[in-house]
Amino acid sequence: MTKQAVVTVAISWAPQFPTVKEQSHISRSIIQCCKSQAVLCAPLESYSLFLFYFCLFEGCVLVVSVIEQLAQWHNSTVKAAVERLCDYIPEKLQGFCYLLAELYGPHIAELIDKEMNADVVCHSLRLCKQDPGQPLCHLYSPPKVSWFPLFLKLLIVKSFMGFSKIDFGRFATLRGYHWRGRDCDDKNTTVYPGRRPDNWDAKGDSNCNGIWVSAGSKGVVLLGDSAGAHFHIPPEWMTVTQMSAKSFANLPMAFSDELDWPQFSEFTGFLNSTIGGWTDSLYLRLRKRNRCNHRDLQNISQNGGSSGNLLSLIKSLARNQLLDSPAIVIYATIGNDVCNGERDTLSHMTTPKEMLSNVVQALRYLDSRLPNGSHVILTGLVDGRFLWDNLHDRYHPLGQLNKDVTYSQLYSFLDCLQVSPCSGWLSPNETLRNLTSERALQLSNVLKEIARSEKFVNFDIFYMDFPLRQTAEEWHKMGGEPWQLIEPVDGFHPSQIAAALGTGITWQKALHEWPQVLGKENPFNDQIEAIFKDQGGH
Numbered sequence: 001m002t003k004q005a006v007v008t009v010a011i012s013w014a015p016q017f018p019t020v021k022e023q024s025h026i027s028r029s030i031i032q033c034c035k036s037q038a039v040l041c042a043p044l045e046s047y048s049l050f051l052f053y054f055c056l057f058e059g060c061v062l063v064v065s066v067i068e069q070l071a072q073w074h075n076s077t078v079k080a081a082v083e084r085l086c087d088y089i090p091e092k093l094q095g096f097c098y099l100l101a102e103l104y105g106p107h108i109a110e111l112i113d114k115e116m117n118a119d120v121v122c123h124s125l126r127l128c129k130q131d132p133g134q135p136l137c138h139l140y141s142p143p144k145v146s147w148f149p150l151f152l153k154l155l156i157v158k159s160f161m162g163f164s165k166i167d168f169g170r171f172a173t174l175r176g177y178h179w180r181g182r183d184c185d186d187k188n189t190t191v192y193p194g195r196r197p198d199n200w201d202a203k204g205d206s207n208c209n210g211i212w213v214s215a216g217s218k219g220v221v222l223l224g225d226s227a228g229a230h231f232h233i234p235p236e237w238m239t240v241t242q243m244s245a246k247s248f249a250n251l252p253m254a255f256s257d258e259l260d261w262p263q264f265s266e267f268t269g270f271l272n273s274t275i276g277g278w279t280d281s282l283y284l285r286l287r288k289r290n291r292c293n294h295r296d297l298q299n300i301s302q303n304g305g306s307s308g309n310l311l312s313l314i315k316s317l318a319r320n321q322l323l324d325s326p327a328i329v330i331y332a333t334i335g336n337d338v339c340n341g342e343r344d345t346l347s348h349m350t351t352p353k354e355m356l357s358n359v360v361q362a363l364r365y366l367d368s369r370l371p372n373g374s375h376v377i378l379t380g381l382v383d384g385r386f387l388w389d390n391l392h393d394r395y396h397p398l399g400q401l402n403k404d405v406t407y408s409q410l411y412s413f414l415d416c417l418q419v420s421p422c423s424g425w426l427s428p429n430e431t432l433r434n435l436t437s438e439r440a441l442q443l444s445n446v447l448k449e450i451a452r453s454e455k456f457v458n459f460d461i462f463y464m465d466f467p468l469r470q471t472a473e474e475w476h477k478m479g480g481e482p483w484q485l486i487e488p489v490d491g492f493h494p495s496q497i498a499a500a501l502g503t504g505i506t507w508q509k510a511l512h513e514w515p516q517v518l519g520k521e522n523p524f525n526d527q528i529e530a531i532f533k534d535q536g537g538h
Helices: 002-014 021-038 038-052 057-074 078-088 091-113 119-124 250-258 282-289 311-314 354-368 386-390 407-416 430-453 468-475 496-513 527-531
Strands: 219-224 297-301 327-332 374-380 459-464
Touching: 002 430, 038 374, 057 078, 057 091, 057 119, 078 091, 091 119, 219 282, 219 311, 282 327, 282 496, 297 311, 311 354, 327 354, 354 374, 354 459, 386 430, 430 459, 430 527, 459 496, 468 496
Parallel strands: 219 297, 219 327, 327 374, 374 459
Antiparallel strands: none
């Protein structure tokens, strides 16, 4: 669809600000429009829904801020800045951007020209909600001119992101091989990564590891949250001084992977990082130790994952007790049992009793699915006071141009919208931060006690603290700063650097304290590499 065609459709659909019903209609129409390009449809569907419901993710304020700063940086009109932003977006998604520009652009330009900030613009567009009796949420300081008459009736929006069941496949995103080792024969259900060789691979590569016959192999399975899935929003998406078409080249892939980058993650990463830092993962180290482990990885993580919702997520584990190789399972829900966006955050945290019940249920399920000889490592919760201590007075990427948005302001804005990823830790209230860490420690102690006292038939079980302190110390030795270990856009998740350093710490602990978990080094690795090269890649 050309820009001119999109503009024509936009005018005929909704020349002014669309109602909730009209927004839903436009979203469905965009999705129907892309059905003819099936490969693009799923990511575009996610992208369109994300943009229509983006107030819940504070996206409206972020996008309008970028438009305003683009106009400032390039000394252009707001209209030109909107068009520039649309031109940056990958061509196959530009039509939707032009549609939104036609719907909302004139009003955005009018308000920015009147020196209204992004908060005012988004409220006037009816894209944000203020509950009765609740404070008016704003990221920026209020403008000097009167702006309350600009507010319209507000609307309620809901999140769209959910978990899609993982399956082996040949596609990278949409829970494909970025999340799980790539299949080598979609038509044969008995061929997949992680199984023991069928009749010594006499008829073919039955476990997709690119070699004939395997010995002593073990897969890596992560049961985790957004940190394990490696949530990341590229800072160049909202830093106008770095913004270009190249900045947004990975946008469709990012949205179709739920803004997660498991292919670079701490436990299942396998590709060289393109988002800064470097990739080092438990999977890559196990593969180097035994080339038979090639492609045997499963990242079963979810944004918002906790000990409670992992009980349903865990059912997507693919492991056959009779046919498959043992697995090393890392159970790592490092924050969401204490993190929520609720006003009364403490009362919504997981209790030690609930934690015990949830984790034991999960382990019993694993005992019914994992092949004998497997291992489970329980990871303690992080001490999230590290976040506020190292970021609160620094400028967020949105605030770097004009020095007007700190992380403290961002955290308060998210908390006001009740979409804070962690009201307990991302708070100026030191007492609340300490209480949140106290609960996190209680839950970690539950995990530690489970590892000490519980016994299972098909796996042994271990515990380790989340290695934040060791990671920070190691990074300091390398000349780094603590804030560089935190994702710059959300100010909450571990960065690519933190993930890579954490891998080394986990590996050394396992190597010295639980060497049986890692298995023996394959003496035939050199021959495997000489004969099978990259074993078919990933």
